[in-house]
Amino acid sequence: MVYLQVIVNGLTLGALYACLAVGFSLVWGVLNVINMLHGSLIILGGYLTYFAWFHWQVHPIVALVPVAAAMFLLGWVVQASMINRLVQQPVLTTLTVTFGLDLLLYNAMNVAFDATPRRVTLDLGTLMFGSVIIAWDRIVAFVLALALTLLLYVVMRTSSAGRAIVAVRMDREAASLMGIRINRVYAMTFGIGAALAGACGALMALVFPITTNISGLLLGKAFVVCVLGGLGTVPGALVGGLVLGLVESFSGHWFGPQNAVLIGFVLMLVLLMTRPTGLLGRKGYE
Amino acid sequence: MKSAALGFSVFALLLALVPATGNNYFVQQATFVCMYCALALSWNIIGGYAGYPSFATAAFVGLGAYAGALLQNAGLPMVAAWIGATLLTGTFAAMLGFGLLRMRGHYFAVGSIAIVEILRLVAEAWASLTGGGEGLNVPILQGGPAFAGRVFLYAMLAVMVAAFVMTWLVERGRLGFGLRCIQQNEDAADMVGIDVTKYKTIGFTLSALFCGTVGAVSASWSSYIAPTDAFSILMTLKVPVMVLLGGPGTLLGPVIGAASFTVIEQTVWSRFLDYNQAALGIVIVLLIFFLPGGVLGRIGKWRAGRRRAVLVPAAPGRAQGAAS
Numbered sequence: 001m002v003y004l005q006v007i008v009n010g011l012t013l014g015a016l017y018a019c020l021a022v023g024f025s026l027v028w029g030v031l032n033v034i035n036m037l038h039g040s041l042i043i044l045g046g047y048l049t050y051f052a053w054f055h056w057q058v059h060p061i062v063a064l065v066p067v068a069a070a071m072f073l074l075g076w077v078v079q080a081s082m083i084n085r086l087v088q089q090p091v092l093t094t095l096t097v098t099f100g101l102d103l104l105l106y107n108a109m110n111v112a113f114d115a116t117p118r119r120v121t122l123d124l125g126t127l128m129f130g131s132v133i134i135a136w137d138r139i140v141a142f143v144l145a146l147a148l149t150l151l152l153y154v155v156m157r158t159s160s161a162g163r164a165i166v167a168v169r170m171d172r173e174a175a176s177l178m179g180i181r182i183n184r185v186y187a188m189t190f191g192i193g194a195a196l197a198g199a200c201g202a203l204m205a206l207v208f209p210i211t212t213n214i215s216g217l218l219l220g221k222a223f224v225v226c227v228l229g230g231l232g233t234v235p236g237a238l239v240g241g242l243v244l245g246l247v248e249s250f251s252g253h254w255f256g257p258q259n260a261v262l263i264g265f266v267l268m269l270v271l272l273m274t275r276p277t278g279l280l281g282r283k284g285y286e
Numbered sequence: 287m288k289s290a291a292l293g294f295s296v297f298a299l300l301l302a303l304v305p306a307t308g309n310n311y312f313v314q315q316a317t318f319v320c321m322y323c324a325l326a327l328s329w330n331i332i333g334g335y336a337g338y339p340s341f342a343t344a345a346f347v348g349l350g351a352y353a354g355a356l357l358q359n360a361g362l363p364m365v366a367a368w369i370g371a372t373l374l375t376g377t378f379a380a381m382l383g384f385g386l387l388r389m390r391g392h393y394f395a396v397g398s399i400a401i402v403e404i405l406r407l408v409a410e411a412w413a414s415l416t417g418g419g420e421g422l423n424v425p426i427l428q429g430g431p432a433f434a435g436r437v438f439l440y441a442m443l444a445v446m447v448a449a450f451v452m453t454w455l456v457e458r459g460r461l462g463f464g465l466r467c468i469q470q471n472e473d474a475a476d477m478v479g480i481d482v483t484k485y486k487t488i489g490f491t492l493s494a495l496f497c498g499t500v501g502a503v504s505a506s507w508s509s510y511i512a513p514t515d516a517f518s519i520l521m522t523l524k525v526p527v528m529v530l531l532g533g534p535g536t537l538l539g540p541v542i543g544a545a546s547f548t549v550i551e552q553t554v555w556s557r558f559l560d561y562n563q564a565a566l567g568i569v570i571v572l573l574i575f576f577l578p579g580g581v582l583g584r585i586g587k588w589r590a591g592r593r594r595a596v597l598v599p600a601a602p603g604r605a606q607g608a609a610s
Contacts, residue, residue, distance in 0.1 A: 034392055086574065091392045092339035092526065093574055099523050100570030107564035216519065220403055223396050262407040265400050272397050273385045 005132050006253045007246065012134065012142045014245020016203060019145035020218060021225035022152055022237040023196030029232015030169040030189045031087055036098040037078070039219030040105040041194050045071055045201025046210035047109065050118045060120050061144070064202045068195040075194025080187040087186060102215075109212050117209030141203040148199055152192070153234040165189050169232055217261070224268040287457070290537040294450055297541065301443055305436050313435040317507070319548045320442035324500050325521075326528045326540035327449035332493040333526055334534035335462055336486060337469030338387070342398035343525045345405050346497035347504075348516035350375045352409060352416060354502025355424045355511055364427070368441070368502040375498025376491055383490035387483070390472070399522070406517035421512030424505050438507045445503065449496045450541070456492065457537055465489050469535070520566075527570055533582030542581055 024038045048067045052058040078101065086094055124136035156162035167175040168185045176182050204210060221244065229240025244264055252260040304316040325343060332340045350371040357367035382401065389397050409416045416422060427434045456462045464485040467475035476482045505511045524547070532543025547569075555565035577584060 028392070032392070034395060082571070082575075090337070090339070091395050092333070092530075093578075095339065095341075095392075095395055096523070096527060096530070096570055097574045100567040100574070103563040103567035103570070107561060107567065111560055111564075220400075223400065227393075227396070259407075259411055262404065262411060265404045265407065269385075269397060269400050269404065272389055272393055272400075 001131055002253075004130075006249050008132050008134060010246035010249030011242060012138045012245070013249060014242035015142045015145040015149075016200070016207065016241075017221055017225050017244050018238045018241025019148050019196065019200045019203065021222040021229075021241055022149050022234055023193035023200070024219075024222040025226045025229070025231055025233070025237045025240075026152075026165075026196075027190055027193040028226060030165055031079075031083070031186055032091075033083060033087065033094045033098065034091065035190075035193060036095060036102045036219065037105060038193070038197055038222055039215035039217070040102050040109065040212070041071060041075070041197035042201040042204065042218050043210060043212055043215045044105065044109060045198030046205040047113055047118070047201070048198070049202035049205045050120055050210065053120050054118075060122070060202055060206055061140070064144070064199055067202050068199040071198030072191040072195035076187045076191035078194075079190035080183070083190065084183050084186055106212055106215060113212075115212045117211040118205070119209040120205045122206065137206045141206045144203055145200070148196065148203075149234060149238055152196065156234060161185075161188060165192075220261070220265065224264045227268045227271055287454075287537065291454065293538060294541060297545070298443065298447055298450075302440070305439065310432060310435050313439050315548075315552055317435070317439045317442050318552065319545050320439065320446040321500055321504065322525070322528060322544040322548050323541050324442065324446040324449045324496050325525045326532070326544035327446070327453050328493045328496045329525045330453065330493075330529050330534060330536075330540045331456055331465070332486075332489050334529055334536070334539070335456065335465035335469060336489045337535075338486070338490075339391070339395040339526075340398045340490070340493065341395055341522045341526070342382075342386075342401045342494070343497055344516075344518050344522035345398075345402040346375050346379060346494040347501035347521065348402070348405055348409070348513075348518075349378060350498030350501025351505040351511050351516045352422070352501075353498065355422050355505045356415070358424055358506065359422070364506055368499055368506070371502035372495055372499040375501070376495040379494030380487060380491040383487045387486045387490060399519075402517050402519060402522055406513050409513040409517065416513070419513060421510055424509045424511065426509045427506065434507075438503060441503045442500070445496055445499045448499075450537075452492060452496070453537055453540075456489075461485060461488060466535070520563075523570075524566070527566075527573065529580075531573055531577070531580055533580030533586075536580075536582050539580055539582045546581075 020042060024035055027033060027035045027038075045067050048070065049060050049063045052063040052067070053060055082101075083094070083097070086097060122137055124140070127134045127136055127139065156166060164175070164180050164185050165188065167178070167180060168182060168189075172182060175185075201210065208214075225237060225240035225244050227240075228243050229236035229238070247267060248260040248264055251263040255263070301316050301320060304312050307313075325347070329340065329343055332338050353374045354367045354371035357370045358364060362370065386394065386397050386401070410419050412418070413420075427437060429437075456465070464475070464480045464482075467478075467480055468482055468485060472482055501516065505516075525544075528543040528547045529540045530543070531547055532541065533539030550569075551566075555562060558565060579587070
């Protein structure tokens with residue numbers, strides 16, 4: 001049963017993709033900003049986790065929380081000081097400015113840490129399940145990725161901050177009239193997006209070698225997941241991530257891993273042209 | 287408009303005279319200026335006039351580079367290969383535009399970036415045709431570096447002039463009017479009887495055409511191409527930034543932006559190799575925050591402010607406010 005293994009691989013990968021894209025999707029859906037920084041934020045989170053583990057032997061799962069908190073602060077500051085002033089501008093402006101910030105962060109990380117691939121190796125062994133083999137660190141990453149995604153869902157559903165974010169996403173003007181401070185919600189949303197990117201980076205460092213060179217690749221995944229699942233919702237990102245994971249896993253199995261990324265992009269483009277609101281998307285989101 | 291054409295003619299003439307200095311470095315830099323001016327003028331048609339945030343420039347440049355290189359390797363003369371690459375890129379853009387231009391705003395931006403990535407991945411995967419990640423060699427032009435440098439400078443100069451003439455015709459004609467209407471309100475433009483699909487597709491094709499030529503010429507120039515250089519994400523970002531720097535939707539803006547950007551890049555931050563991308567990032571951030579509308583937009587505002595100052599002499603403070 002080789003297909004069972006392919007499915008398991010696809011699902012473990014897909015949960016990571018969902019976690020990777022959910023923050024990006026939130027920022028895009030609420031702020032209407034394509035955050036080109038997202039890939040580099042993931043790498044930064046991964047590096048922070050790696051260095052905490054390498055220098056101070058902090059367990060990555062323990063490091064997850066402070067890393068996410070630090071990234072939240074960074075995201076908050078970037079949004080409050082810069083992007084808030086441009087939110088109403090056309091996409092050309094916002095995309096270009098976040099791209100510029102991405103170049104800055106990317107370059108700073110290359111200078112500070114260089115681009116050597118780094119990975120947290122915990123050596124947890126593997127789990128044999130019939131003929132299916134899964135590495136334990138993948139299972140840990142899978143469970144945590146799902147847990148983080150679920151946590152965001154709960155926060156968005158139940159907390160007043162989450163409700164405010166959803167309200168602003170639905171109607172900015174009406175939310176403003178109800179006394180919601182828009183700029184604060186934006187800063188918080190961007191902070192949450194950055195925190196999730198950082199947490200996802202921490203999980204990625206468990207599974208893959210992290211290097212600055214893959215930040216563009218990760219950003220591309222976030223694009224694809226968002227388009228697959230539709231914008232701004234947690235279930236959308238989850239479905240999009242799992243679908244992309246399975247698609248990559250199967251196309252890698254059939255056509256070779258070098259073509260898996262290409263197939264993901266082509267799928268996205270076809271979907272953009274035919275069904276731009278995504279698999280779960282509602283109509284009317286532009 | 288006449289002064290813009292005059293200014294451009296002087297600029298082109300100065301570039302044409304660069305080989306007289308006898309310095310090959312200057313010739314190379316002038317070629318870069320011509321190349322980026324041609325790309326910026328091309329992008330301006332879809333990005334400036336029509337207001338579609340296209341990040342597909344590198345896709346067309348890369349496609350042109352590969353098409354030109356393959357045609358040349360197949361035995362075609364150099365110039366014929368360039369023309370073939372131009373036509374192929376134009377055809378590709380026309381077909382692509384049919385699907386891509388149905389999207390707007392953010393989706394269009396993401397879709398256009400995806401085109402660059404897809405073409406790069408195809409070039410990497412299709413090794414039997416493109417040489418894959420190892421790249422492709424192109425025959426070197428005989429006659430020594432000084433001669434080759436001149437040939438490529440004049441080739442790029444010709445492309446730049448052609449792109450300017452194209453922009454000039456677009457600006458004067460119905461197409462420019464239609465694209466401007468689309469930029470301001472596409473639904474309204476559709477309502478008053480502008481064939482938006484046709485205009486957008488023509489605009490998109492025109493904006494890709496000379497990118498293909500630039501790609502083919504630069505492939506012959508560097509005599510080697512590889513997927514990551516040909517389909518460069520940095521280039522796809524740089525070109526819109528140049529236009530934003532000069533002033534989008536104007537005749538001279540892209541030229542001013544591309545020329546000043548290239549000169550600054552080559553003289554200032556090429557000295558900081560480790561901080562090259564950070565410098566570009568800082569330029570972008572400063573540009574967006576402190577120079578929205580570009581250099582020409584700034585001058586236009588300043589002029590409008592002065593005009594108002596003449597009309598309302600009693601309120602110089604207000605006029606200053608409008609200018610700043």
